[in-house]
Amino acid sequence: MAITDSDLARAEVLMRTRTKDGPRTIAARYDRRLALVIVKLETGVELRFPPHLAEGLADARPDQINPIEISPSGLGLHFPRLDADLYVPALLGGIFGSRTWMAAALGKAGGSRRTEAKAEAARANGRLGGRPRKPQRNPK
Secondary structure (H helix, E strand, O other): OOOOHHHHHHHHHHHHHHHHHOOOEEEEEEEOOOOEEEEEEOOOOEEEEOHHHOOOOOOOOHHHHOOOEEOOOOOEEEEOOOOEEEEHHHHHOOOOOOHHHHHHHHHHHHHOOOOHHHHHHHHHHHHOOOOOOOOOOOOO
């Protein structure tokens, strides 16, 4: 994908707007005792989240999470040992990864839910004979 001059100009305007209006990060660290990434904003607000919720950090060991680098704009976090990046305004909005990654994470969470309605549906299906068997292929 080629980036045009107009694309670059739009991105620069957006960056200036976000830098001026958005919450900027002034400190970030991983707390091993709490097992949380802690991000402190210039407003005094702290954002804390477990690494497994964020794309790129899900399978990371604690020694891989620290150090956390803050981008010059204060809008990004970089984890050099993992080569992972997170966008702070997205984190504040509850977005911990790309659309594809978030969809997979939410689908996995939804599929693993145990409710009485789901259990009753499974029991009813079992009384009817369960899930149909896949047709056997004849090996040749």
